[in-house]
Amino acid sequence: MEYTINELGKLAGVSSRTLRYYDEINLLSPKRKSHNGYRIYGQKEVDLLQQILFYREMAMPLESIKQMIESENYDETEALQSHLSKLRAKREQIDVLINNVEKTIAASKGGVQMSDQEKFQGFKQNIVDENEKKYGKEIRKNYGDEIVDASHEKIMGMSPDQYEEAERLSRQINEHLKIAVEQDDPESELAQKICALHKEWISCYWNQYSKEAHLGLTQLYVEDPRFKAYYDEVAEGSAEFLRDAMKIYCR
Amino acid sequence: MEYTINELGKLAGVSSRTLRYYDEINLLSPKRKSHNGYRIYGQKEVDLLQQILFYREMAMPLESIKQMIESENYDETEALQSHLSKLRAKREQIDVLINNVEKTIAASKGGVQMSDQEKFQGFKQNIVDENEKKYGKEIRKNYGDEIVDASHEKIMGMSPDQYEEAERLSRQINEHLKIAVEQDDPESELAQKICALHKEWISCYWNQYSKEAHLGLTQLYVEDPRFKAYYDEVAEGSAEFLRDAMKIYCR
DNA sequence: TATAAATGATGACGTAACGTAAAGGTCAAC
DNA sequence: GTTGACCTTTACGTTACGTCATCATTTATA
Structure with a gap:
């Protein structure tokens, strides 16, 4: 499944601004951009967002979440x-x-x-x-x-x-x-x-x-x-x- | 019991800055100021802080907490x-x-x-x-x-x-x-x-x-x-x- | 087919709830 | 008598977005 920014936002219960912000800080970037520059999210991104929201729910700062996800030994x-x-x-x-x-x-x-x-x-x-x-x-x-x-x-x-x-x-x-x-x-x-x-x-x-x-x-x-x-x-x-x-x- | 700002902070697990901020926005003011200008908190303030932290724990904005507490029909x-x-x-x-x-x-x-x-x-x-x-x-x-x-x-x-x-x-x-x-x-x-x-x-x-x-x-x-x-x-x-x-x- | 409405993008400024650093007063203790 | 532990106020910084403004594009409707 592919989602536009608003679709994913609705699915996950976050605003499109939030997703744009996550893109900006390189926490969660879209799979690709369509010809008109729209952000398109794929399956991998959906799963990653779920992970991110778990951590966020635990009040972990986004910067730390990023570090965790990026670390090679992330399991x-x-x-x-x-x-x-x-x-x-x-x-x-x-x-x-x-x-x-x-x-x-x-x-x-x-x-x-x-x-x-x-x-x-x-x-x-x-x-x-x-x-x-x-x-x-x-x-x-x-x-x-x-x-x-x-x-x-x-x-x-x-x-x-x-x-x-x-x-x-x-x-x-x-x-x-x-x-x-x-x-x-x-x-x-x-x-x-x-x-x-x-x-x-x-x-x-x-x-x-x-x-x-x-x-x-x-x-x-x-x-x-x-x-x-x-x-x-x-x-x-x-x-x-x-x-x-x-x-x-x-x- | 009377507490200085740091004593109360330690007791409740918040920073002195937080208490000063709460004073600033008139959410929780000290009972009195000692002759040297130190903030002194009394029993009533301890209890109120407990209430405030309950609400804060529920992610209620401080402004709303203030409104609630101040409203006459607050029970x-x-x-x-x-x-x-x-x-x-x-x-x-x-x-x-x-x-x-x-x-x-x-x-x-x-x-x-x-x-x-x-x-x-x-x-x-x-x-x-x-x-x-x-x-x-x-x-x-x-x-x-x-x-x-x-x-x-x-x-x-x-x-x-x-x-x-x-x-x-x-x-x-x-x-x-x-x-x-x-x-x-x-x-x-x-x-x-x-x-x-x-x-x-x-x-x-x-x-x-x-x-x-x-x-x-x-x-x-x-x-x-x-x-x-x-x-x-x-x-x-x-x-x-x-x-x-x-x-x-x-x- | 023209046009309105929805949806997207990129700045850019605003905000809540403090953290943090600067500069300085007060008080017990050595 | 000065050191160190607390206190003060002032003020700028930060996080994680919200909220415009402005413009491009896409879709629905007249």
């Missing part, structure tokens, strides 16, 4: 599996929200009290979304979709206590790092303690821990300018220091 | 009930999407075929969203939340056939209207037939039909400049004509 079936897990996570989030609203109604009716913390249960999704926006591409490139999705699911399921614990660990690591970088000895007791803390910390986000993945992560801290910037903020050169210490720790 | 419990029904609708949409993805996986693996129509099942949400954006405020003002939400739920549940039927009716009405307005007789057979068709048409969207609501709707067509523009597009003065014909029809 459609894998992508669909990732969709599924994300959709399931989203449904769970909504269940949390439903629960929250029901609680709120009960609280407004009866005398049941809700803590301010509780009132924002279910909005934590935002953290995951932000994560996706900021680091999505690189992490997914390095670790694959399943791990990232699993991590996000884990965050979503975290209780306030667990979340607080992770934050506390993170602060502790950073404080120690500042001192350790000064001393500049990756073999020192402090450096190795930091590695242990860091292991604890990432275990808050990962489902299964492996030395290889952990070492790979600290390497990513050095290579990715945004992670690097974060650690340089903590202490100049702490990304490199952490990686060197981790090399020793992971032996 | 918190009622609003929460409306949240619930919307969340449930959203969960159903996600179920449709999950179904869709599973089908797509099956189609890519086995020989099962999927029609292009089917490929975009679940994205229909967009229609509802757009509706909300364009007409949300006025209709909600006139008809209350339950009716609007119920209507949206009904649209979400429509099969492609049903949807096509509604579209067909709409086109038919418009064609007849063009002729009838020319003749300019609201009592004519044609005019009354149009009313019957229009009843059929809105019954596609409404759960329970009433003459009063129907008459009210055609009155809204005359009063609201956007509906009016739509009907003037069909035929100059057709909004008024339709209302006049409906007055007779509803007797």
